[in-house]
Amino acid sequence: MSTSNGSGPPVAAWQRPREEDYPLSRYAETLRERLGLILAVLLLTTAAALVYVVVAEKVYEAETELLVTPISSDDPALAGLGVIRESSDPTRDVETAAQLVTNVDVARRVARGLGLSDSPSELLERVAVEPVAQSNVVTITAEADSPERAAALANGFASATVADRTEQLRGQLDSSIARLRRTVRDLPRGQTTTDQSPASQLAALEALRGGDDPTISVETAAEAPTEPVRPKPLLSIAAGVLAGLVLGLGAAFGLQVLDPRLRREKQLRDLYNLPILARVPNAAGPMQQSGPLTLQRLGPPAAEAYRTLRATIAASRGGRTGPRSILVTSASRSEGKTTTAINLAASLALAGNRVILIEADLRRPAVGEALGESAELGTGSVLVEQSALEESLITANAYGKYLRLLLAEGSGYASGWMADHLFLPNARQLIDHAKALADYVVIDSPPLSEVIDALPLAQKADEVVVVVRRAKTHLTKLIQLGELLARHGVTPTGFVFVGVKTPGKTGYYYAPEPARGKKWRSQTPKGGSPAPARGSSAARAVSVGQDDARSTR
Known part of the structure; x- marks a missing residue:
């Protein structure tokens, strides 16, 4: 059953998100x-902070204070001198200083x-x-690479x-004193001296010239600091940790939004109302080899996962009897469908079941190479009726x-020209003939989202299993x-999820994991006869096969 989604493609019930x-x-x-x-970014930023603390040049700060004492604007003796005078805004006096x-x-x-x-x-x-x-105080803060230099600066x-202001003031005073001396010299003898008389002004200026600028002075001298102001180890490390957390979390959630790949089961459940038929552990040891892997090359956890898939497929029959056809496909290549x-x-x-494995991936056949088999007559020959299936x-x-196997001719070589044969009426009949045997x-099947060669077979098959990695x-x-x-009326049975974490040492498996640096020993005896070694995954499958035979046949 499917529903229409506006002008888009039909939406099947199994496609509705949970x-x-x-x-x-x-x-x-x-x-x-x-x-x-997140941990990698956190470690990187923390390490960078530690390196900064170790290699960064230490900076010390020392502080001294100047006291500003503006003079009254009404003092006639100091008129015309470049000193700091009182204003209506005291703040401006300090800013000037x-x-x-x-x-x-x-x-x-x-x-x-x-x-x-x-310079x-x-x-x-x-x-x-x-x-x-x-206040009337100005602070001077100097920094240097040592406490002594900071205080000295x-x-x-x-x-x-103070010296610069005093020098400028004395230059102005010298001019004023010389002018007043000439004035006093020209005055009549016996003239009364007052506070405003030239003689009094001359005496005041000569007294002023004997000292520093009275409007600015050093209030507090700087002392050598005991600790650098930067770098601050605790603050720098804390900043590195905080930056690492922010960057790590940002990268994590950013990648989560931008990452186009399947990462967890929930993404499948959000897209489809289909069960996960089996969970195949991550590759380990020989499973890391390229190409499809047979039971003899799998570790016990992976072999057990495929045994679970077998049991799940058998249970999905319910009360139905008779032969069943199962098509295995994926969204793209290298996801584990052939394996x-x-x-x-x-x-x-x-x-104990009679099984026929049909190689329908005619563009990239790999079954024969994985099993060490080849055939002169195969899928293409049967489709064009050059040979009988048997x-x-x-x-x-x-x-x-x-x-028994029906391989693509020249297994291991490109056979893309045969792909169109799967659209012939004989392709559907091939499944019926195989089920009779x-x-x-x-x-x-080839990955159907990339090539639709096997779509007629998917429509004909009783079960469609989608492999994701x-x-x-x-x-x-x-x-x-x-x-x-969904567009062609095919409802998948479920998913095989490849690449889950390998169970730890507490996993309930019949064979221990190989020691570090060791490999799983091949379970195929010489001569090709089905005589699996005791304790192997194949032997386990045979031992339980008798119990499952009634339910799976």
């Missing part, structure tokens, strides 16, 4: 899945006094001057400011008479496959 989980659970899944990335510190002349005086090679602009970059609010700017088809067929055969079947030596017919299957391809099957 109810959404709470967002918190999705966040938790993302954190679990991307924990390695602050500007007197940060000028090039003061910086040059500091460089000469301390014997520094730095005035470089020295000014290392000094900060700030008026203290609600701060005190140097304070002293140089699944081979091992499902082998597991069914080892349980005479084209060969026995899989590794599994005895119960498993076996209890189960397993069909290795964690971190390999692209969700877009998987959605395209679902739409293709």
Whole structure:
């Protein structure tokens, strides 16, 4: 049954997404899945912070204070002198004094006094001057690579400011004193001296010239600091940890949104109302080899997963009797469909069922190479009626008479020109003929979302099994496959999820995992006869095959 989704393709019932989980659970899944990335970023930023703390140049700061004492604007003796005078806004007086510190002349005086090679602009970059609010104090903060240099630089700017202002004031006083002396000399003798008389003004200016600028003075000298202001180890490391968490979480959730690949089962359940028929563990040992893998090359956990698939397929028959056809496909290549088809067929055969494995992936045939078999007559010959099905079947030596193969001609070589033969009427009849000769017919199909060669076989098959691989299957391809099957009235039986975590040492398996550096020993005896070794996955399949035979045949 399907429904229409506006102008889009029909939507089958099995395509309807399940109810959404709470967002918190999705966040938790993302954190679990991307924990390695988060920890890697966290370690990287923390290490960078540690390196910064170790190699960064230590910076020390020292602070001194200048006291600003503006003079009254009503003093006639100081009229015309460049001193700081009282204003209606006291804040402006302090700001004026602050500007007197940060000028090039003061910086040059500091460089000469301390014997520094730095330019005035470089020295000014290392000094900060700030008026203290609600006071007549200006702070001078200097930084350097040692405590002593920082204190010397701060005190140097304070002293140089006072000296520069005093020098300018004395220059102005010299002119005023010379003028007043001439005036006093020309005055008549015996004239009464008052506070406003030239003689009194001259005495005041001469007294003023004997000292420093009275409007600005050093209030507090700088002392050498005991600790650097940067880097701060604890603060730097905390910042590195915080940055790592922010970047790691951002990368994790960003990749989760942008990652087009299948990562977890929930993504399947969000797309389809279909069961997961089997979960095949991650490749380990010989499973890491390229190409399809047979039971003899699988580790016990993976072999047990395919035995579970066999039992699940058998249970899906319910009360139905008679032979069954099972087509195995995937969304794209290299997802494990051929491995699944081979091992499902082998597991069914080892349980005592008569099985025919048909190689329908005529573009990239791989079954014969994986099993070490080849055939002159195969799928293409049967489709074009050059040979009968019975005479084209060969026995899989590794599994005895119960498993027979219909291989693509020239297995292991490109046979794409044969693909159109699968659209012939004989393709559907091939499944019926095979079911007359076996209890189960397993069909290795090409990935239908990439090529639709085997679509007629999918429509004819009793069961369609879709193989997906964690971190390999692209969700877009998987959605395209679902739409293709729904459009042509094909309802998949379920999924085989390849790439789950291998069970740990507590896993309930009949054979222990190989020691580090060892490989799973091949279970195929010489001569190709089905005599699996004791304790092997094949032997286990045979031992339980008698119990399952009644239910699977």
